Amino acid sequence: MNWKLVLFAWFCLPVLAQGQDAGADRIFLKNGEVIIGEIVSYAPGDTLRFRLTTGKMIAVPDTEVARIKQHVPEKPLMEELAMDADEEPEKVRKLPRNGRFNSTFISILTGENRFGNFTIGTGIHNITGLILSPGISLGLGIGVDNYARRAETIVPVYVHIRMAPYPNRILYFGGSVGYGQAFKREKFNVFDARGGLMAHPVVGFQIPGEDGAHVLVDLGVQFQKASYTERLRNNDIEFRDVVFKRATMRVALNLWSRKRGRK
Missing domain, CATH: 2.40.160.20 (Porin)
Structure with missing residues (x-):
């Protein structure tokens, strides 16, 4: 019986690890916009290459980047609504791009x-x-x-x-x-x-x-x-x-x- 439990845990470990690592990168631009996806390559002072959630690749000049958050986990809706009272959601002020x-x-x-x-x-x-x-x-x-x-x-x-x-x-x-x-x-x-x-x-x-x-x-x-x-x-x-x-x-x-x- 014990070896079956060990074998089951062995197969579940990759799935659990993937669930823990799942998350999106967020780029906060100086104009107030937030881009969500995956950072492909980035070196400070250079251009940031980014893959959007749609799969499209874009290039963002380093001078337009305010800050970066990596591997931000996606929260379920109920968890998002029940966020701590002392944690105010960030208000994004946007300017139009087109x-x-x-x-x-x-x-x-x-x-x-x-x-x-x-x-x-x-x-x-x-x-x-x-x-x-x-x-x-x-x-x-x-x-x-x-x-x-x-x-x-x-x-x-x-x-x-x-x-x-x-x-x-x-x-x-x-x-x-x-x-x-x-x-x-x-x-x-x-x-x-x-x-x-x-x-x-x-x-x-x-x-x-x-x-x-x-x-x-x-x-x-x-x-x-x-x-x-x-x-x-x-x-x-x-x-x-x-x-x-x-x-x-x-x-x-x-x-x-x-x-x-x-x-």
Whole structure:
């Protein structure tokens, strides 16, 4: 009888050992994402070769890696739900790597008016586009900018590009180029108005939030050409070609969705 027990234990040992060694490697990236699978090869300062749970092989630059956890055992669902109260689950803040985005900006415009006095304007913009890669987004935008309290309101339509060149993708650089349409305002004796070129370079940072949304904050300088024909109080006609130059501060809610079939 004893030799049968010994033989049974002998055959069970490999299975038990495999169960103890089973587990996945987890790579925590600086942008907040977590990759699960198996490390194939890795040397600090070099590229990490990784096999995803789907079997696909990827290469991750060492500069994008925040930390690594190896052979993390898969927990049953009930055990996961019954985790210790003092062990809080790690909250992963993600930034998109691909897909579509929609950004709604509220902006404050500051500068000097045509009389040399300090003035504050406001604007609201919406940009919709594609996330071409983890660090590059391209979209089309439209907005309304009020440069002064009188007739100087312009609606620009433009192309926007946003680039985040650093591994954590928190800091970004962006720019918009397009055409802004001015409007006549007879209430203010402006009976003809024409728009012109608009350019707006910015630098800002992204605040990762819940999956599908994060916040953008940036600073920039906005240039807008326009021309106005205005009747003065003495009935003289004044033609004005202006270039608005405004320092901008903007806050936006950026909504995004991944491209189907990709993580």
